[in-house]
Amino acid sequence: MILPFPPDRIERAAHQYQSELISFTQKLIQTPSLPGEEEKIAVLVQTEMHRLAYDNVTIDSFGNIIGLIKGGNAPSLMLNGHLDHVATGDPAGWTHPPHSGAIVNGAIWGRGAVDMKGPLACMIYAAAIIKKMGITPPGNIFLAAPVMEETGGVGTTHLTTHLHTDVAIVGEPSHNVLRRGHRGRVELWVTFRGKSIHASMPHLGINPYFSLAEFLRNLKEIPMKKGVTFDSNVAPTLIQTDQTSPNVTPGEIRLTLDWRNTPTESPAEIMEKVQTALNRSLRDGATGSVALATRPFTTYTGKTVEQSAVFPSFELPADSPLVQLAQRTLSETLGAEMPVDVWQFATDGGHLMAAGIPTLGFGPGDETLAHTNREHIRIADMLVALRGYIALALTDWTNALTN
Numbered sequence: 001m002i003l004p005f006p007p008d009r010i011e012r013a014a015h016q017y018q019s020e021l022i023s024f025t026q027k028l029i030q031t032p033s034l035p036g037e038e039e040k041i042a043v044l045v046q047t048e049m050h051r052l053a054y055d056n057v058t059i060d061s062f063g064n065i066i067g068l069i070k071g072g073n074a075p076s077l078m079l080n081g082h083l084d085h086v087a088t089g090d091p092a093g094w095t096h097p098p099h100s101g102a103i104v105n106g107a108i109w110g111r112g113a114v115d116m117k118g119p120l121a122c123m124i125y126a127a128a129i130i131k132k133m134g135i136t137p138p139g140n141i142f143l144a145a146p147v148m149e150e151t152g153g154v155g156t157t158h159l160t161t162h163l164h165t166d167v168a169i170v171g172e173p174s175h176n177v178l179r180r181g182h183r184g185r186v187e188l189w190v191t192f193r194g195k196s197i198h199a200s201m202p203h204l205g206i207n208p209y210f211s212l213a214e215f216l217r218n219l220k221e222i223p224m225k226k227g228v229t230f231d232s233n234v235a236p237t238l239i240q241t242d243q244t245s246p247n248v249t250p251g252e253i254r255l256t257l258d259w260r261n262t263p264t265e266s267p268a269e270i271m272e273k274v275q276t277a278l279n280r281s282l283r284d285g286a287t288g289s290v291a292l293a294t295r296p297f298t299t300y301t302g303k304t305v306e307q308s309a310v311f312p313s314f315e316l317p318a319d320s321p322l323v324q325l326a327q328r329t330l331s332e333t334l335g336a337e338m339p340v341d342v343w344q345f346a347t348d349g350g351h352l353m354a355a356g357i358p359t360l361g362f363g364p365g366d367e368t369l370a371h372t373n374r375e376h377i378r379i380a381d382m383l384v385a386l387r388g389y390i391a392l393a394l395t396d397w398t399n400a401l402t403n
Contacts, residue, residue, distance in 0.1 A: 002325070003394055007333045007387075013129050014386045021125050021386065022108065022379060024048055026101030028117035029110035035148040038063060038083040039300040045083065045124065045145050052128035054143070062158045063301040067143035069127045074138030075166030075397040078357065079127060079389065080156065080348055081120035082149030085112035086371050093373040109376040114365030118377035119171035119385065120145060122364060126389030138396040139166065147299055149348050152187075152309045154297045156348040160355035167322065167397050169389070170349040171363040173370060173377075174341070176384050178330060179361030180323050182343035183230050184313030184350055186267050187293035188257040188274060190215065194286045196243065196251035207249045208286050212239075215255070215281035215288075222273050229315060229342055230262040256293065260344075263313045267292060311346030314353035316360070321400040326360050326392060333391035334384060343367070358401070362388055 003010075033041040042065055049057045049067040056068040065083070088098035088111045096102040096109040103109075108118065127141045142165055146155030172179075192212050197205025216236065225232040235258045241250035259270050275290045282288055292308040299305075316323050323340060330338040345367070349359040364385035365377045 002329050002332055003391060007335065007391075010333060010387050010390050013133050014383055014390065017125055017129060018383060021121055021382065022103070024125070025108055025118050025121040025382070026103075028121060029101040029108065029112055030099050032099055033084050033112070034087065035084040035151045036298055036300055038147045041083050042145070042300070048124060049128075049143070052125070053131060054128065060158065060162065061301060062155055062299045062303050063147045064155045064159050065145040066163060067124070067127065069131050069137065069141040071137035071139045071141060075401055076140040076142065077393055077397070078142045078144050078163070078165040078168040078352070079123040079171065079393065080144045080146070080168055080352065081116050081123050081171040082155065082348060083120070083145050083147055084150050085115065085117070086150050089373055095374070098373070103379075104376075106380060107376040107378045111375060113375045113377040114173040114367065115370035115375070116172055116363065118365055118382055119173060119363040122382050122386045123171050123389050126386055126393055129390055130393055135394065137394055141393050146348065148297060151297055152307055153311060153348050153351045154299065154305060154307055156351045157307065158305075160351060160357070164355065165357060166401060168349070168352045168357045168359040169392055170347050170352070170359060170361045171389075172343065172347045172361060173363045173365030173367040174343065174361055175366060176362070176364055176381055176388065177339045177341050178323070178327055179341055179343050180318065180320070181229070181263065181315030182313060182346055182349065182361070183232070184261045184263070185309070185311040185346040186259040186261055186270050187309035188259060188271065189291050189293050190255045190257060190274060190278060190288065191291070192253045192255070192286055192288045194249070194251055194284070197249050199247045199249055202249060205249050206285050208253045209250070211281050211283045211286040211288065212253055212255060214283060215278055218277040218281050222277055225262045225265045227262045227264065230313070232259065232261045232265055234259045261313055263315045265313075267310055312350035312354045313346070314350050314359065315342065316358065321403045322358050322360065322397065325395065325397065325400040329391050329395050330362070330388050333387055362392065
């Protein structure tokens with residue numbers, strides 16, 4: 001056995017706190033927390049951590065919440081789950097109100113249920129339950145609840161400047177399947193510049209739409225990176241112009257590209273490919289440029305930071321000792337062979353790995369429901385994840401990190 005006690009002890013402890021876990025998850029869902037507006041949910045999380053007797057609860061200058069359950073001298077572990085969620089969209093499109101936290105047919109409904117208030121609640125309770133079981137974990141357990149993940153990982157990027165654990169578990173929904181990596185996301189702005197003119201005399205201007213049209217054809221011809229685990233892809237998403245009048249040709253058009261990259265494909269390499277396609281596309285004297293999409297983000301604590309919309313990709317090898325130990329731990333605890341897979345979307349795990357923290361993924365919920373008006377999480381899946389998080393937090397990662 002990997003763990004020093006039978007799995008049924010973990011299962012009994014998890015079920016003991018089932019009603020509290022469900023109630024807390026509902027409260028999280030009932031508390032809107034758009035990026036930059038997480039103050040109320042941050043207070044809720046801090047209050048719950050104090051109630052659960054965390055050894056220490058702090059908040060950093062960006063508003064990230066950090067809870068500590070003290071352990072021994074073995075490697076430390078971070079459980080990472082963000083506080084924010086995407087917009088709800090039209091409430092009329094929801095089967096149940098998006099901030100209701102309604103329980104229907106054994107599932108909790110609402111925005112953030114899987115992405116990721118349900119997983120966050122499970123991680124918060126898992127760390128606390130270990131202490132309530134009277135067990136000292138092998139190493140310190142840090143529960144990190146960062147802000148503004150949905151806007152490019154602003155919170156976790158800052159978090160890594162002052163919190164560096166030996167291992168991290170990201171709780172994004174994974175169907176309770178162990179994840180060892182994901183593709184990255186690079187958001188690019190491709191700008192086309194011409195000469196604006198009244199639409200009645202287009203021959204006197206330079207309409208950048210024709211260069212844009214040529215670029216879209218050339219974009220489809222850019223060779224995509226192929227890999228054993230991941231393939232890259234690109235999608236044009238948004239178009240903005242410098243005009244609002246329909247009888248004026250624009251002088252400038254900005255196209256947004258969403259590029260999903262493999263771990264071996266850097267933002268610089270991507271930009272070079274796009275620049276080459278752009279250079280072949282310019283027509284009639286138009287000019288253009290390619291840049292990483294960079295915006296100012298302001299946290300609810302008032303901190304403003306300029307950050308590029310880049311989620312790093314990462315991949316731990318399938319035969320990594322860290323992956324294999326986590327797989328054995330979860331298999332033993334949950335009573336079935338644990339599959340190992342990868343995410344196709346980006347998470348804060350890329351920022352953690354970029355900071356040198358070996359990172360795995362594991363979380364309850366159907367990831368295809370994230371960002372939809374059908375978002376809900378099964379309570380049974382949350383209880384499975386709760387057991388899994390307890391086991392992972394009780395794992396001694398020493399040998400896996402040194403082999």
